[in-house]
Structures are given as C-alpha cells and as structure tokens.
Amino acid sequence: MRAERGRFITFEGVDGAGKSTQIEVIDEVLRTRGIEVVRTREPGGSPTAEKIRRILLSDPMSPKCELLMMFAARQENLDKTVRPALAAGKWVLCDRFTDASYAYQAFGRGMPFKEIRLLENFVHPDLKPDLTVLFDIPTEVAARRLQGEPDRFEREKKEFHDRVRKGYLKLAEMESDRFLVVDATRPAEDISKELRKIFLSWN
Numbered sequence: 001m002r003a004e005r006g007r008f009i010t011f012e013g014v015d016g017a018g019k020s021t022q023i024e025v026i027d028e029v030l031r032t033r034g035i036e037v038v039r040t041r042e043p044g045g046s047p048t049a050e051k052i053r054r055i056l057l058s059d060p061m062s063p064k065c066e067l068l069m070m071f072a073a074r075q076e077n078l079d080k081t082v083r084p085a086l087a088a089g090k091w092v093l094c095d096r097f098t099d100a101s102y103a104y105q106a107f108g109r110g111m112p113f114k115e116i117r118l119l120e121n122f123v124h125p126d127l128k129p130d131l132t133v134l135f136d137i138p139t140e141v142a143a144r145r146l147q148g149e150p151d152r153f154e155r156e157k158k159e160f161h162d163r164v165r166k167g168y169l170k171l172a173e174m175e176s177d178r179f180l181v182v183d184a185t186r187p188a189e190d191i192s193k194e195l196r197k198i199f200l201s202w203n
C-alpha cells in the first residue's frame with residue numbers, strides 16, 4: 001500500500017524575520033501529533049545543494065547566475081530530500097522555496113518574472129507548497145535582529161530588502177489561499193502561541 005503524500009510547508013520572509021525559531025515550534029507541534037517531519041532549507045538541503053549555498057552566500061556573481069544556482073540547488077533539494085520524504089508520507093518543513101526566488105531575484109534584483117516562472121515550470125511543474133507561512137516585518141526592524149557576520153544578501157541595502165518585502169506581500173496577495181501571513185513584529189512567544197494553535201489541527 002502506498003503512503004498518502006505528506007504535506008509540503010514552506011517558510012518565507014526578509015532576512016531577520018525570525019523564521020527559524022518558529023519553524024522549531026511548528027516541528028515540535030507536528031511531532032506531538034505523531035507526524036513524521038523532515039526539515040530542510042534553501043538554498044541547501046542536500047550535500048551538493050549545501051555546497052552551492054556556500055557559493056551563493058559569499059561569491060559575487062551576476063543576477064542571472066544567482067537565479068540559476070538557486071534553481072540548481074532547488075533541483076537537488078527536491079530530488080534528494082523533499083520528494084522522497086513527501087512520497088513516504090512525511091511532512092516537509094522547508095525554510096524558503098521558490099517564492100524566495102520571486103521575492104529576491106525578481107522583486108529584489110529585477111530579473112524578469114516570466115524567466116522565474118519558466119524555471120519553476122522546468123524544475124517543479126507538479127509541486128507547489130500546500131502552505132506557505134510568510135513572516136512579515138518592516139526591514140529596519142528585521143535588520144536589527146540579524147546576528148553574526150552578514151552574508152552577501154544581508155549586506156544588500158535597505159531598498160533591496162524593502163523591494164523583497166513588498167514582493168512577498170504581493171505574492172501572498174496573488175495566492176491568498178496558499179499563504180498564511182504572520183505579523184512578525186510581535187514578541188516571538190505570541191507568534192509561537194498563534195502557530196501552535198493553528199498547527200495542532202492544520203491538515
């Protein structure tokens with residue numbers, strides 16, 4: 001007998017929006033429900049994709065190269081991690097996915113929307129997240145939360161991050177059924193409480 005396909009949940013937001021803490025909380029809630037959870041991230045999620053991530057976060061490159069490498073890493077994450085888990089009935093929590101390519105590479109860098117659509121249709125024509133949680137926060141607040149040495153994206157100017165934030169909100173508006181927009185300016189514990197409640201029953 002084949003297992004029912006698991007759920008594919010993605011998490012998005014500008015850098016510093018506080019995704020990681022909340023992914024942890026959701027992971028815990030789902031496990032208490034007896035659900036098998038696999039956590040992954042993009043760029044990354046497989047040994048090769050993690051190598052691509054290192055290059056993406058550090059080496060200077062053209063926007064086109066950046067976009068293609070994001071999708072190369074995505075192909076790997078899908079092949080090695082996401083699809084096998086979903087096929088086995090596990091739920092996948094993915095820290096960023098293709099919405100990030102629209103937000104960062106299209107809205108942020110100015111790459112044409114339709115080229116990203118083309119890559120999306122090439123790499124995963126058959127797969128969309130079942131749910132996308134967007135942590136929305138003004139970029140100046142998010143920037144204050146960033147810790148450690150900033151990567152190539154975090155070093156971008158405020159205008160870039162503002163375009164990314166606006167882009168995410170636009171995507172959420174375009175596909176309001178798939179998106180859950182969370183006001184990420186609230187204290188982390190309040191957000192966790194809301195998410196715990198939702199994920200105790202979300203199916």
Ligand code: TYD
Binds near residue numbers: 098
């Ligand atoms: P992230 O894992 O959120 O960084 P951190 O470990 O610092 O929390 O994401 C890495 C960066 O990659 C982030 O700045 C957004 C960027 N990104 C894109 O530009 N396009 C994409 O398609 C993806 C998946 C990420």
